[in-house]
Amino acid sequence: MADRKQELERLREELIARFDRYQAHKEQKGGPLDKDAEDQSAEFANDEVIEALKQEAEDELRQVLHALKRIEAGEGDACERCGGPIGDGRLRALPYTTRCLDCAERQ
Numbered sequence: 001m002a003d004r005k006q007e008l009e010r011l012r013e014e015l016i017a018r019f020d021r022y023q024a025h026k027e028q029k030g031g032p033l034d035k036d037a038e039d040q041s042a043e044f045a046n047d048e049v050i051e052a053l054k055q056e057a058e059d060e061l062r063q064v065l066h067a068l069k070r071i072e073a074g075e076g077d078a079c080e081r082c083g084g085p086i087g088d089g090r091l092r093a094l095p096y097t098t099r100c101l102d103c104a105e106r107q
Contacts (some may be wrong), residue, residue: 005071007095015061021095022054067096
């Protein structure tokens with residue numbers, strides 16, 4: 001479980017850095033729009049993509065923090081829905097998962 005905790009802590013730092021980069025990009029885009037309509041369209045599309053990536057990073061970070069709390073509470077290897085064990089393969093593939101495969105598929 002120590003390896004998983006380290007992996008989650010590394011992932012947490014990576015997600016925070018990614019979120020900060022997306023936020024910095026958003027704040028830097030505060031200038032006037034380009035006069036060319038095609039360029040304006042590209043700017044809006046880029047902003048939408050950056051916002052979606054930022055939201056994805058935020059959602060994943062929330063899952064990582066939740067998984068770390070469960071590990072600290074000694075519940076990290078147990079499914080939070082049924083209480084059964086979460087398989088090692090699933091934990092390696094998704095270190096922030098909190099549900100066994102059966103419960104995740106039912107959701």
